[in-house]
Amino acid sequence: MSGMYDQPPASDISPSGMKAYPVVSGVGAGRGRAADTVGFHNAGEQRSREMQVEIETxxxxxxxxxxxxxxxxxxxxxNCRKEVDKYVTAISDPDLLNPKQRQAKATAKGGE
Structure with a gap:
């Protein structure tokens, strides 16, 4: 009877099936987002999808x-140490809900 309300664990969650829109560097250099409006829009949509996946995870x-x-x-x-550790690791990401830090980290990785 105790297993009646239990839901299967969500351990196998991965956004690997999502298509990432590439960020093209150097396109319209010096003109900002007006140079590539479609790319800017696609990048914004991709960021919002990634955020939604993280929140749902x-x-x-x-x-x-x-x-x-x-x-x-x-x-x-x-007995629940493994689940708690996964949860704490996920929520303790400092740039989880801060897109500016996320963008700075992504550009730092790309510039290396």
Whole structure:
């Protein structure tokens, strides 16, 4: 009866099926986003899709933690450590909801 309300874990979540729109450097240099309006629009849409995937992933990881706590009862400190560690790692990303930091980090990786 205890497994009746349990949901399967969301451990196998990966945005690998998403198509990433490439950022073309040097296109219309010096004119900003007006040089490539379609590319700018596609990049904005891609950022919003990535953010939505991250937010939904965090929601699913939190559901895993809650269901583990309910399933394990008083032993949840020892038995749910793996789920809690995944959740804490996901939410402790400092640039999760800050697109400016994310963009700076992406350009730093691309410039190396």
């Amino acid at each position: 965090i929601k699913l990881l939190r559901q895993d933690v809650v269901s583990c706590y309910r399933r394990e009862g008083v032993n949840h400190y020892a």
